[in-house]
Amino acid sequence: MDKIRDQISTKQLLYKFLIGFVTVMLIVLMFPKGESIESEVTEGAIWLNDDLIAPFSFPIIKSDDIYNRELKAAEESVYPVFLNKSDFAAKSIDSLRSYSNYLVEILDKDLHTDSVKLNNPTFLSTSSYEKFKSIRLRERNLIRTKGPKLRNLFIAAGFVLNEVYKKGVLSINSGDITKDSIAIRTGNVDKIEKADKYFFYNQAKSEIAKDLKKLNYPEDIENALLEYTIHFLIPNYEFSKELTDEEIEQAKNNVSRYSGIVNENERIIAKHERITKEAKLKIQSFKEAKGDTIGTEGLLLQFIGKFIHIALFIMLLTVYLILFRKKIFKDNSKLILISLIIIFVSFITFLTNQVKVQAPLQFLIFIPAAAMLFTIIFDSRMGIYTTIILTFIIGALRGNEYTFTAMNLIAGGLSVYTVRDIKNRTQIFRSFQFILLGYTASIVAFGLERFAPLDSMLVELAFAGSNALISPVLTYGLLIFFERIFNITTDLTLLELSNFDRPLLRELAQKAPGTFNHSMTMGTMAEAAAERIGANPLLARVGAYYHDIGKIITPQNYVENQLNNQNIHENLMPEESVRLIESHVVEGRNLARENDLPQEIIDFIPMHHGTTVMTYFYERAKKLYGEDKVNIDDYRYPGPKPSTKETAIIMLADGCESAVRSIEEPDNEKVENVIDSIFNSRLNDGQLDNSPVTLSDIAKLKKIFISILLGQHYKRIRYPKQEEIEKGITEDKDE
Known part of the structure; x- marks a missing residue:
């Protein structure tokens, strides 16, 4: 800590x-x-605690399914409420009579104008208005026919409407309610009646049509009179959804949430007794009652308990x-x-x-x-x-x-x-x-x-x-x-980045094949080394793949990509070569950011060099300018130094792989000496000071690097006359 x-x-x-x-x-x-907050009980389990005795009386809460069933039953017990509008029948018939006189006046006025243009100021349809108008015209012209008189038609309509009102008309259609009884509210008193004692609204209209048909009027007159009569059909028993909902709510409120009571000192459940459904309800009711009885101080203590x-x-x-x-x-x-x-x-x-x-x-x-x-x-x-x-x-x-x-x-x-x-x-x-x-x-x-x-x-x-x-x-x-x-950066992201079809890796393989092969070798070394010392093998491998991507920009500046064996640095001053070489770090980071590489991968680009010295160019500079005139810091990479095990592995693997590759006729002793030298130089230069790599890890890394690099530079048996073949000398065939 x-x-x-x-x-x-x-x-x-x-x-x-x-x-x-x-x-x-x-x-x-x-x-x-x-x-x-106590342990939850499960129905069918065994109560392993001591006998649970009620320290106070409390009600037993009903189970949710029982309570919900009772609520539903309470709702279904409520009858639809209809308000008794007893004066509506008389008002409706009076309205019909008054409008009949008004309609006669309208028809007389219309006939008096002799206008060809249709003028229908009433609620009637055109056909019904025209029918009543033709009847009135016949009456005015004193034409004797067997047809009914207009006022007699209106009197018949009033009679039929009155007969319907004697039974009563409900404001809803049949099928709008499922109950066979209803509540008729007169004032503050409800009277339960059978619904079939009254006409539903659609039934009342059918009844009017049936009664009018009994009068044996011609069909066109019957249809006009039916339209006229139904217009004045106003239900005298009006359904009230608001009052019905109030009754339902009141019925639900009357349903008790409790099924009984447990008295003080009564045993709730005994030790080793199976928890039945009833016992579980008692225990849960006790828990809630106990929670309700605690005061402010108890709530505070409970909160502290929850927090701890x-x-x-x-x-x-x-x-x-x-x-x-x-x-x-x-x-x-x-x-x-x-x-x-x-x-x-x-x-x-x-x-x-x-x-x-x-x-x-x-x-x-x-x-x-x-x-x-x-x-x-x-x-x-x-x-x-x-x-x-x-x-x-x-x-x-x-x-x-x-x-x-x-x-x-x-x-x-x-x-x-x-x-x-x-x-x-x-x-x-x-x-x-x-x-x-x-x-x-x-x-x-x-x-x-x-x-x-x-x-x-x-x-x-x-x-x-x-x-x-x-x-x-x-x-x-x-x-x-x-x-x-x-x-x-998850392992999934790293796996996706390790795909050689990724744009950066594909471009690296095409433009800088030597660097690509170097990166692949380092990936193998880094993954094996990371597994050995407890680092992230996948991160180390992917970091190795991308550590030199900056060399894509100018691949010819780096010896591994100079396939024609012509080293451009032989014709440059040391300080110029240093600027060219270290540029791959800056360019690599820029490429990585442009391609949205994670920061964990970007860190490998500068850290795999740390602040190491470019020894080759530093030694050349000393020979050219004299040791006293050369500042070693001018020949160092900008850093930073490795800060993780994975970046430290890449730094060591990069130095070892490059150095061993330059050995002519490598053998065990040469490879081990070179790797020891690389490790010692990095340690002595303080390059691993910021990483969590231990001396034990260093020893393991040496072994794994020696093993892998020796395996990659093993000797093969030379074929007969291989030296001549390598020089391009071929024997003449016998003729």
Whole structure:
């Protein structure tokens, strides 16, 4: 811890403390409200604690399914409320009579004008208006026919309407309500009547049509009179949705939330007794009642308990990071990322706690998705450890429910293993079957243990299957989001960068084949070395591929690409050669940024040289100008020095590979001597001072480099007359 404190400023430690504090506070605020935080009970399990005795009387809360059934029954018991508008019938008939006189006047006026243009100021359709107009015309001309008189028609309409009103007319159509009885409200008194005692509105219209048909009028007169009569049909029993809803709400409010009471000192459940459905309701009711009885002081103490509870889990994760993942602990952005994932899953848990439905929503808490994210972004050890911590935190939010915690620990653990050695992004979707397997096995195991019904287990499996299906998709999407927002380089990113079809690597192979071969050899050396000393093999290999990409710009300036054996530096001054050689560092970084390479890869470009001296040109300068006139710092690379194990490996591998390649007729002794010299010069020059490489690591790196480079420069048996063949000398064939 002291080393960590020495390496991290007080300000940085304060930031880390704030990240942890905010994380704990947000999680604590998501705890279930008003309940004492005790272990969750499962129906069918055995009560292993001492006898639970009620310290005070409390009501037993009904189960949600029973309570919901009773609410539904209460709603169905309410009859639709209709307001008795007793004066509407008389008003309607009076309106018909008054309008009949008005219509006669309108018709007389229309006939008097003798206008050809149609003038219909009434509500009647054109055909009905014309029919009444022709009847009135016949009456005025004193034409004797068997046809009815207009006023008699209106009197008949009033009579038919009055007959319908005697039974009463409801303001809705048949089929709009499902009940066979209704409530007729007169004043403040409701009277329950059979619905078929009254006409529904559509039935009333049919009744009017039937009564008019009995009068045996011609069809055109009958249709006109039907239209006229129905216009004045105003229901005298009006449906009130507002009053009906009030009655439904009142009926629901009358449903008790409680099914009984547990008296003080009454035993709730005995030790070693199986937890039945009734016993579980009593225990849950006791928990809520206990939570309701605590005062302000009790709430404060409970809050402190919750805070310590979650803080202990976060502390365990912090200690793990300090001891085994120092790089992650030093990086505040990665700590924020870990915090966000934990808070995100906690918030989903909070939402499932708030939704009151009869469904196992807890299986939609995506712990497997979080486990896969931790594994892909960091590594499998980090993934399994954070999954354990996260599972316990979510279990706490679910009321310390052991079954839930165990199920998600199993599914989350399996999801970690499925992406442990991930090679491409689509491999994420392979985790579906393993997550489903983990949930299925645990659901069946715990279901059999507590004698759960088969239909209940099937519902849980359906929700768990949804989790297994959604988790890979969620992981895929969030991974891309986190990579871009937090500039994180995952193993997936490195694998994609290692593809030789990447534009930079393809261009390097085409323009600088010697540098490309050198980089490939270094990739093999770096990967093997990183595995040996506990560094990241993939990062080291990809860093080796890209460490010299700056040589793409002017490949002819570097000896490995000078295929015609003409070295341009022989004709340049040493300081000019230095500027040309070190330019590949600046140009390499520019190319890397233009191609959006991660910073972890960009670091290899300057760090693989560190601040080493370009010895060849430095020695030439001393011979040309004299040692006293040459400043060694002018012949150093700009740096910085390697700061990680991976960049230190690349620095040593670069020097060793280049030096061994220049050996004529290499053998074991020569290779070992050259590698020793390279290692000693880097150590003596302080190039590895900023990296975490130890002396033990140095010894391992020497062995692995010697092994690989000797293998690449092994001697082959010379073929007969090979020397003549190499010189292009061929024997004449016998004639």
